Amino acid sequence: MSAMQRLELRQGQSLTMTPQLVQSIKLLQLSHAELAAYVEAELERNPLLHEGEIRADAPAPSLADFLRAKQKAQAAGARMVPGPAPARAPASSGASGTAGAAHGDIGPEMEETLARATSLTEHLEAQLDLATADPRLRRIGEHLIHNLDEAGYLTEDLTEIAARLQVSPEDVEAALRLIQTLEPSGIGARSLAECLGIQLKERDRLDPAMQALLAHLHLVARQDFAGLRKVCGVDQEDLADMLAEIRRLEPKPGLAFTPVAVDVLVPDVLIRLAPDGGLAVELNPETLPRILLNRSYYAEVAKVLRKDEDKSFLSECFQTASWLTRSLEQRSRTILKVAAEIAREQEDFFRQGVSGLRPMTLKSVAEAIGMHESTISRVAANKAIGTERGTYPMKFFFGAATGEGEHSAKAVRHRIRQLVEAEGPDHVLSDQAIAQTLQADGVQVARRTVAKYREALRIPSSAGRRRRRNPKV
Structure with a gap:
């Protein structure tokens, strides 16, 4: 009797992230400067988007303006993601502001429209996706990447990071070792000696003499060459070669991804003591992009277009503008919600200063406001909070307790x-x-x-x- 084939049906669940959701997540973790550059690029290419308020007496753009905008977008090589035709938009006059649901039905290709160089975070995250398929390592690795300073160093203690993420220090150490295999060489180091050691190891030059030299960099700073020859066990010629090799290394590998003009820390959120004794939490209006979808212009142009390619371009413009205005509003609401929870948890800081900081983790904030921990991590990245005591990176307010107590x-x-x-x-x-x-x-x-x-x-x-x-x- 021949073997029989069996057909089995199995049910399962999997999480699929749509392109629009991925793009909304990217918007969430952009700094205000990066977001401004992205919005500016969209205003250039999308004639349905308008910056600021649309005055009633302002002259309406003409069909010729729309066609010129289309030619300009095509000449620049800009492209929008095609999608199903949008639902018929209301033809009433006026503009639609940034209100609505969390995500639209269509969005722009962010990588093609954002007029800026690849950041260190993006560069490392792209490599991390290829370096491991382990979701746990990826989650910890992404958090480590977001906590590197602009020079590419990890300055926070691993045990504090482990406590914040509710994982073991060994897991954080494993994720850090993985980060340190990425490019640029030396990234993810916790000290200058470790940064140089990573680069030397990749060149197969981390011999015992060089290890001794890295362990005594303070002698290099003092130019104590006699002391260096003694601890390294080398002669004057070998020491000169070793020092020359050290000078060829990159002590701050992350700076290759830092723009020449370093932005001053500008707060995304303002938290102040209110007259009634509470805390007032508000978004900084100076960092909020103000863009509107001009629905009346869309309705007027839609009436007169005849060519299919013009109609298709108009449809894509409408979908992209709708997605962007909704996503910006959702981004603002999310940042404000996280900031409000920070204000609640860290109220003593805003009244007393650093001595009033309490232990607070990404997980505790996520649970308090009903969001995913990764969302809180993205909100905290590249954002700052302005207080009466100065402006602080948002991630400054997150930290573990001391091992012996409940103090930050x-x-x-x-x-x-x-x-x-x-x-x-x-x-x-x-x-x-x-x-x-x-x-x-x-x-x-x-x-x-x-x-x-x-x-x-x-x-x-x-x-x-x-x-x-x-x-x-």
């Missing part, structure tokens, strides 16, 4: 810095004395934690501080 690690580090700065030349606090002072203030922290935070702040040990303040000791 940032607040504890700030207090350690204050204690050190208040030291006199004859009264230098040891790590144990600092820990005891903090414990007296209600902050349960161990001596080893004080030492770790002090080193992260690049504060010398008590012996080093004593010698610096009193060289005769």
